[in-house]
Amino acid sequence: MRMHQPYMNLIQSALDFINVDSPSTSRYIAYARAVQNQIQIIEKMEKRSLTIADWVQMAIELGRRALERDIGAKRIAESIYPLVDGSGQFSSYAKLSASAATHLLLIWTGTIRSIRPEERTLLIDVIAELQKLYLSRI
Secondary structure, eight states: OOOOHHHHHHHHHHHHHHTSSSOOHHHHHHHHHHHHHHHHHHHHHHTSOOOHHHHHHHHHHHHHHHHHHTOOHHHHHHHHHHHHHHHSOOTTTTTSOHHHHHHHHHHHHTOTTTSOHHHHHHHHHHHHHHHHHHHHHO
């Protein structure tokens, strides 16, 4: 799947947020609002809700860019949590092991063969961090 510009804007926003050391609460809230606005733009353009496959593709692309910049899983998870939390689709994966959740997501989205081992490892770590964030907020 080739990522179109609105998706790349969303990924760039996440990368910009990741690069801020210790973001303030107000910056996080502004970022979360910007993410939600970008999601609404994408959904209006595509006339559909974003799916788990969309989220996984964005996470993989963000992971690739994060690996290039040596950004850790916790920072990635913090930056994409507004995406996951807003999707309402993560709850069924939140209580599985991170490895099992990642494996299921990759199979379900058809990306299992296109992801490199180091990307899979990072994705497992990101899922584990997302699970911690999700479970601490429910």
